[in-house]
Amino acid sequence: GQNIDQPTEMTATEGAIVQINCTYQTSGFNGLFWYQQHAGEAPTFLSYNVLDGLEEKGRFSSFLSRSKGYSYLLLKELQMKDSASYLCAVLDSNYQLIWGAGTKLIIKP
Amino acid sequence: NAGVTQTPKFRVLKTGQSMTLLCAQDMNHEYMYWYRQDPGMGLRLIHYSVGEGTTAKGEVPDGYNVSRLKKQNFLLGLESAAPSQTSVYFCASSGLAEQETQYFGPGTRLLVL
Numbered sequence: 001g002q003n004i005d006q007p008t009e010m011t012a013t014e015g016a017i018v019q020i021n022c023t024y025q026t027s028g029f030n031g032l033f034w035y036q037q038h039a040g041e042a043p044t045f046l047s048y049n050v051l052d053g054l055e056e057k058g059r060f061s062s063f064l065s066r067s068k069g070y071s072y073l074l075l076k077e078l079q080m081k082d083s084a085s086y087l088c089a090v091l092d093s094n095y096q097l098i099w100g101a102g103t104k105l106i107i108k109p
Numbered sequence: 110n111a112g113v114t115q116t117p118k119f120r121v122l123k124t125g126q127s128m129t130l131l132c133a134q135d136m137n138h139e140y141m142y143w144y145r146q147d148p149g150m151g152l153r154l155i156h157y158s159v160g161e162g163t164t165a166k167g168e169v170p171d172g173y174n175v176s177r178l179k180k181q182n183f184l185l186g187l188e189s190a191a192p193s194q195t196s197v198y199f200c201a202s203s204g205l206a207e208q209e210t211q212y213f214g215p216g217t218r219l220l221v222l
Binding site for chain 2: 004008030031033041042043044045048087089091095096097098099100101102
């Protein structure tokens with residue numbers, strides 16, 4: 001079966017750095033996405049990785065290792081508004097998105 | 110440019126009742142999707158469409174039907190609602206040029222009693 005694992009919840013301090021991990025086992029791979037979802041709102045696109053390595057976009061970076069079936073989202077200089085759930089999703093061989101359950105990130109002052 | 114909109118935002122149904130959820134997008138996207146999101150679970154694909162007049166089943170299609178008569182609209186129907194269909198329903202769309210990036214509507218919260 002297809003499976004995406006990410007921690008259920010993480011806590012971090014404002015101004016700090018946090019890394020959210022995602023491991024996957026899917027039938028084929030055509031890219032990995034990270035989405036942000038604030039409580040009661042829709043998911044919004046953060047990043048897309050299809051090749052190994054690090055993609056940096058402002059305070060957010062996303063890393064991919066296809067051989068290890070592993071990705072992480074790195075958030076720097078945390079702000080209170082970063083409190084949200086972060087969803088990892090993999091595009092499988094049929095170009096269907098397989099979603100993880102999401103990681104709820106709590107930011108404390 | 111409203112992006113993806115959904116109607117209604119919230120609805121309460123009794124078991125056995127039927128309803129239709131409407132999704133509209135103004136980005137001229139080819140692909141449209143219906144998901145449900147339940148606590149502790151990832152988004153699950155119900156049905157999707159790769160173009161006007163076409164639909165296909167996703168991971169959890171039972172109890173739902175869809176139609177895509179116009180490119181900009183994607184309707185999700187519940188023929189006979191069950192408490193197990195209590196969920197938050199999200200519609201999403203994506204374009205041919207950027208097939209993979211999906212843009213989501215604000216969601217419809219459905220409670221089936």
